[in-house]
Structures are given as C-alpha cells and as structure tokens.
Amino acid sequence: MTKARLVIVGNGMAPGRMLEHLFDLAGDAFDVTIFNAEPRVNYDRIMLSPVLSGEKSYEDIIIHGDGWYEEHGITLHRGEKVVKIDRVGKTVTSEGGIVAPYDKLVLATGSNPFIIPVPGHQLDGVLAYRDLDDVDGMLKAVEQGGRAVVIGGGLLGLEAAAGLKMRGMDVTVLHLMPTLMERQLDPAAGYLLQKELEGRGIEVRCGANTKAIHGDGKVEQVELEDGTIIDATLVVMAVGIRPNVELAKESGLDVNRGIVTDSAMCTSDPDIYSVGECAEVGGRVYGLVAPLYQMAKSAAHHLCKLEDNDFVHAETPTKLKVTGVNLYSVGEFGDGPDLEDVVLRDANRGTYRRVIMRGNQVVGAVLYGDVTDGMWYNEMLKSGQDISEIRDTLIFGQAHQGGAAADPLAAVANLADDAEICGCNGICKGQIVKTIQDKGLTSLAEVRAHTKASASCGTCTGLVESVMAITLGDGYAKKVEGMCGCTDLGHGDVRRLIKAKGLKSIPAIMQELEWKTSGGCAKCRPALNYYLLADWPGEYKDDQQSRFINERVHANIQKDGTYSVVPRMWGGMTTSDELRAIADVVDKFKIPDVKVTGGQRIDLLGVKKEDLPAVWADLNAAGMVSGHAYAKGLRTVKTCVGSTWCRFGTQDSTGLGIKLEKFMWGSWTPAKVKLAVTGCPRNCAEATCKDIGVICVDSGYEIVYGGAAGLHIQGTTKLGTVKTEEEVMEIAGAMTQMYREQGFYLERIYKWADRVGYDTVKAAIFDDLDSRRAYNERFIYSQKFSQTDPWSERVSGVDKHEFNPLAVFGEEAMEPAE
Amino acid sequence: MNAPVTESQLDWRLIGTIDDVPLQGSRCVKNGETTIAIFRTAKDEIFALEDKCPHKNGPLSQGIVHDGCVTCPLHNWVISLESGMAQGADSGQTASYPVRVEGREIYLSLSPKV
Secondary structure (H helix, E strand, C coil), rough: CCCCCEEEECCHHHHHHHHHHHHHHHHHCEEEEEECCCCCEEEEEEHHHHHCCCCCCCCHHHHEEEHHHHHHCCEEEEEECCCEEEECCEEECCCCCEEECCCCCECCCCEEECCCCCCCCCCCEECCCCCHHHHHHHHHHHHHCCEEEEEEECCHHHHHHHHHHHHCEEEEEEECCCCCCCCCCCCCHHHHHHHHHHHCCCEEEECCCCEEEEECEEEEEECCCCEEEECCCCCECCCCHHHCCHHHHHHHCCEECCCCCCCCCCCCCCEEEEECCEEEEEEEEECCCCHHHHHHHHHHHHHCCCCCCCCCCCCCEEECCCCCCCEEEEEECCCCCCCCEEEEEEECCCCCCCEEEEEEEEEEEECCCCCCCHHHHHHHHHHHCCCCCCCHHHHHCHHCCCCCCCCCCHHHHCCCCCHHHHHCCCHHHHHHHHHHHHHHCCHHHHHHHHHCCCCCCCCHHHHHHHHHHHHHHHHHHCCCCCEEECCCCCHHHHHHHHCCCCCCCCCHHHHHCCCCCCCCCCCCHHHHHHHHHHHCCCCCCCCCCCHHHHHHCCCCEEECCCCCEEEEEEHHHHCCHHHHHHHHHHHCHHHHHHHHECCCEEEEECCEEEHHHHHHHHHHHHHEEEEECCCCCEEEEEECHHHHHHHCCCHHHHHHHHHHHHHCCEECCCCCCCEEEEEECCCCHHHHHHEEEEEEEEEEEEEEEEEEEECCEEEEEEEEEECHHHHHHHHHHHHHHHHHHHHHCCCHHHHHHHHHCCCHHHHHHHCHHHHHHHHHHHHHHHHCCCCHHHHHHHHHHHHHHCCCCCCCCHHHHHCCCC | CCCCCCCCHCCCCEEEEEECCCCCCCEEEEEEEEEEEEEECCCCCCCEEEECCCCCCCCCCCCHCCEEHHHHHHEEEEEEEECCCCCCCCEECCCEEEEEEEEEEEEECCCCCC
C-alpha cells in the first residue's frame, strides 16, 4: 500500500504539534512534505520575548531540529512560499517552482501582523513583532541605543517593551485604549500593570493615538494626534494580527475572517484542512497557543479517520511573559447584568483579584500580583462546578477556605507611618498612633487636643477615627458612612487619601482605596472625577463618561429629552446685538420657549440635541459663551445697577459683578455656586441668599456667604468688610478654592461651612492674609486650565459623536438632510 | 402562528464600528420614529436598548454607563443593558435589541428581542 501524501503549507507551532500527534497515531502512514516561507525549522514563537530580553537564545526555543525532520522522513522546503493550489489536480506550487502532489493538504499559513498605515510606517526602523527576523531587527536597534516606541499595549507589545528595556533602551509604550491589555484585564488590573511597568522605567501613555512617524529614510520621531513628539530610533508595532487567508481565498475555499473549518478542522474542500491562527472554527479565530494545539490534535485525529477529538471552544488563560510581572486572566470579565463578581484588593501588596460568576458557576477570573489561585479558578470554570457551598470564601483562594472576611480598615492600616493624615496641621499617621499610645487617649476630642489632627477643617475626621480604631482595637469603634455602595470610605477620607497617596486617576483610586465594585457607579464616578479635577489641575484629564449628561453636552436636559441653552450675560448685562442674535437663533431653530431666568439671563428651552452645535455656533458668532447653567461650577453673578444709575447705589456693583464673573467662570466646584453683588443694603440683587454675596456700602464692601434659597432656606453669614474691589476678588477666589479643596461632591457652600465651621472659614479666608493669598493663587492657577468656552470647542468639532446619530433607518432616511 | 424569530431570520444591519461609540458611552440609531441607543461598556461589550426609560421615557443614551447598567439622566433609574429591566426597587422594562459584533463591526437587528 502506498503512503498517503500529506502536504503542509506553513511550519509553525500548530502544524508541528499536529505532526507529533499524527506520528503517534499512525506511525509513518503519511509521506509528509512541508513548505515553509521562513528559512528555519519549527521554533517556539511564544518564546520570542525571552529571546528579545536575552533570557533565552534562538537554539533554546527550537521545537523540532533538523534531526526530527530526517527521522520522520519529512521533506522540508525552507524559504519556499506556496503561491498556488490546484484543487482539481491536487497539487501545490511554490514561488520557486516546486510542485508537490497531495492526497491531503493542511493550510497553516498563520497570521500577519497588522501595521497601522500612518504616514512613515514604511520607514527603516519600523518593525512588527512576529518572528525571529523582527527580533533580530530589534536587537540591531538596541546596539544603536536611543528610545524605542512600542505601539500597542497588549500582550505582545508589553513583552516587547519589557524586553527592549532589559536590553538597555529607553522605552515608551503607546496604547490607544485608556488601560493596558483591556481585552484580558479589567481597568483595575490594567492600572496595576501600568504602575509596575512605570516602576521599571518604561513610559506608558494610554489614550495615545499615533498620527505619524517622521524621519529621513529611517525613524527619528513619532508624532501623536495631540501634537506630542517623541524622539525614537525604533518603532515596534504590536497592535494585532490578521489571519493570513490569501492562498485559501485564491483557491476558492470558504473564507471569513479566517479559513472556515468545521470542528474537525476540515475546510470547505474535504481534502484540505487548516490549523493555527489562519483557521476559523465555530466562528472564532485564535491567537493563543492552547486552542491552536487543540486544533492540531483535532486535525491529526481526523486525518487518521478517528471521529473523536472535535475542536470545542474553551476559555484560555492569559499570562504575560515578563519576568517579575504576575498576572492571570481567564474567561469572561465584562459587566453583564447576569454576572456577579467578588473583588479582593490589597493595596499594600499591590494585588488584585476578581472572580466573576454567573449563577453558581465561575465564568472568569482576573488576578494580579498573587496568581497562585489562577489555576484553581480555571479548574472551576472548566468543570462548571457548583460553587454555592464555598461562595463566601471563594475569593480568598484555595488555601483559605473558611478564612476571615476582609478588613474594611485595611486601606488605612496599610498607610505608612509617614503618610499625612491631617493636611491642615501636617500630622502624620505615626504621630497620631504614638500619641494615642503614649498618652492613653481614647476619644476623638482627646486626639484633637493632643495632636491637632482633624482639629482644623475636620475633613480628615474619618481617617483619624480609623487610625484610632486600628490603634485601640476593640476599644474604639465608630462606623464611617461610605460615599456609595462601592466603598466604605466617606467623601472626606477619599479626598484626603487622593492627596496623601498621590492618586491621579479613577482606576488608581479604585485600586488603592479598595473599591468593592469593578468600575464604580453613577454616584461615585462623577464625584471622583471632580476630586481629581480639583486636586490635580492641569494634570488630570477630565473623564467625560463620568460626567452627568448636562456637563457632557453643556446644556440642561429637559423632561422630553430636549435641552435648554443659556448663554452667559456677564453680570446680567446684555446688548441689542446679543438680543437680536438670540431672537434670530430662536426663529432659525424654531425654539419653542424663551424665558428670563432668576440668574438674570435668558433660557432657550426645547432645543433638539442635534441642533445644539449649530445653536452655539450662532451664539458664539455674536460673542456669547456658555452660561454653565448646568454646571457644578460658577453659574451667575447677579447684580443691581449700582452707582451707575441708582440714586441709592454706593459702588459700581454691576462692574464688580462683571469682574467677578469674568474671573471665576469655568471653574468646577463640588456643587453649583451663585454669587451676587448688590449696590446698597436694600439688597435688590438678593446677595444674602447666595453662596457668596457682596453688599456695597459707603465705606467699601461687606462680604457674606453660605446662603441657600432652594430646598433649604438659609440667610448668609457675614465674613467681614473690605475696602477695595481687589480684596473682594481675592476673597471670592480664596473661598471658592477652599470649598473646591474641601467640599464633598454635591455639598453646597452652606453645608460645607456648617460642617467645617464658620470660624474655620473666616480664619483661613479673612483673618489670615497669607492663607487667603495662597488659596487665591491656587484658584488662579486652576483657572488657567478651565476657562475654555465649551461651546466653541464643540462648534469646532470636539465630541462630535455626541450630537450625531450613528445610523438612520426607516422613513427618516429618505428625507434630504437640511 | 407567531413562531419566535430564529437567529438566521434576524435582519442584521451594519451600523458602524465599536470605535464609533465612546467607551462607557452611547450613540443613537434612528429607525423611523424609534430611537435605539447603542451602548459600549468599559469592556467593549455592545448592547442596544430603545432610547426610552420605562419610568418617564428619559433618553437612556444620555445616562452614565456603569457595571452593565445605565443610569437614566432624568430620575436616576438604573436599567440593565442586557435585559432592559429596571434594577433595584424600581420595576419596568425597556425593549432591547439583538446586537452582534464581528471584529470591530456592530450589527443591529431592528426587531426587538421577544
């Protein structure tokens, strides 16, 4: 009996493994011919990273040496690319003209790296990360030194980055998405990974979109969409792979994303099989080695006419092959409503663990830091074991069944002794602990008296209480109310810890402060976004998706889903030109209602969302900007006509109001802020129920604050009287800044002042001139980043997607666009 | 007889790519009088709901997306992206639509799930 002729196109890991199975099952029943486009034997492609980093050599990663091919009588055509399949005559032809007849053919053409077609992608020094040639190219670049820019923060990109760093290059990773490896890791684990890589000196830029690669013949610079220029001698693109299906397509086989096969790995031609990254089975293509090896096994069994070992999809765990980085991810980790998860974070050890369940089964796990239980979770995932019995302790891992619950005080307990607890008085955790122990203190009042911690603004009270609870154990217990269901920490603690720990992103806060949910909720996300914006001016980038719709589209949503638009009228003053422009906008966009607001400006009600940019463009053209009538920020400065017209007016209240509004507009605050300047004590501008009010008197300006006229009605409290407009401006800026730094999200100025004490505010803003100046300077600094008219930004194209439908079907599509 | 619509009978329409929808955000698709909100979660999952809160018809597409749900911008009802069911103490359901993602491309069926 003559042997069956088996021809394999491709010599990667999948066909290599398939042959091993085949020889085990059928001995030498096949006469095997391999065409390999690469001039090499079969090597372990997933070990390229250790070769790049220098931890292994090429010889170490060879799977099948020359001897193996000889031993099994395999004909290996190296560097011969197959260009044609004759399915009728059953032969393949290579570029070099070699023709090989087959009885069975296996296509294992693998995949091609995806190269982003930005300008300059063909320059010398731009490489993919796919095979040994790429590694050789990178090692040449290493000899020249300089900076390598790795585009793509996925598995391969990060391995390349770590390898190049170990070889001594400066490395920058550019990643389009907000967190690293977003397909395998949730944002919390992605954050930990980023921190680890940054700790190794690798620069990581998430949300970075490459615009162009510059250079004269070879790479010199990489330019980002935001205009950033990075010097580079090497660019590695690791943004993904595409199944290599050209040959199969030209041969008329069924091709979708990959070469379509059944669960036996057989293509639409019963004599042609496909395995590896080029194959699509059950509608999926694969890039990790475990499923590729399973394909190899299925194909081998079916080639031997064994009707078993059909390919079935299984979740494959992901691991990053960077020495010293431990992460493990398997299965689902999304936020489906039928999914439940348990999260365990240990900020001190930098570990994170999340187990995702559907009903009583584990369906996914993400582990960072300590990954020893990864296999255990994966076993449960694969077996579909009912975990209801061990549900309570599941998260603690295999070794801790029946262990204790996590300590809610852990975040505070983990703080170092030199972590600042009380910012006002500069008191560290160690001092508080020592004083409690030395003096035998048992109450908050005693701790305040002896250490001054939380004796000033009081926002760190919760933290001080936590320190007491940890120090005194059962002797002291006081429950702190969490800011939402996602954390037991209150607003004050979160604000303090953001500063104490230097937390600069929402994922960073959620990780370090041990958030109980994976991605927060609609209560905590806007609050955290505000705290970061207020605490890190110019550094933190506003997260639009963590903002309420009004602040995202810069208009007020109404009950029918339309919006209201309020242009700013500085100090309540307007002109005939502005009024004419408003009237024109109302006519042009058929705006149903126009109303004068309580804040002395005009509200256009019932504007359709898609009309917003055009409405703003017309108002901008007439010189008007957003009135921030929707903002947790400065709304209006209400004025009376003052000494300009009024026979009782004592000062230029209108002029001062306009100055204040021009100084303070655009600032984000914990809740809305409304001001008023009234020209005499008759108080026509109603300054005594505003957040900050100014009452002009003959001798100067009386400043009042903490008023409310909403759900709660409260008259203002007097701060003091000053002589000049400049002092008024400084005090208004300083007070707003103090409130910005200390207020809890959605807490108005009067509530903040009630909480921290009116004496405290007066001492810091009125009596202590240095303190006043310092607050005001911080306010002025943060204003540098906030005074951009959001309307003109959007008219010029920012967030365009917000206002246009993604697609239009049905009757509306027939109508011509206006 | 109204037999349930099978997978193959669904009328899949290509509406754009995942990248057209902001992360943890939403975009709308208009189908005649109906507006369908397409949501993208932090994990790149795509869901489609009629853009109407079961409470007072608030536009869900304008809400904050979190943990597989969206919070309505009008009165803070929390709606499941998968089922359209109101969460917690509130009760009601918004129509949800089948979506299919191929590569980065999003396909939407204009017939709501039964």
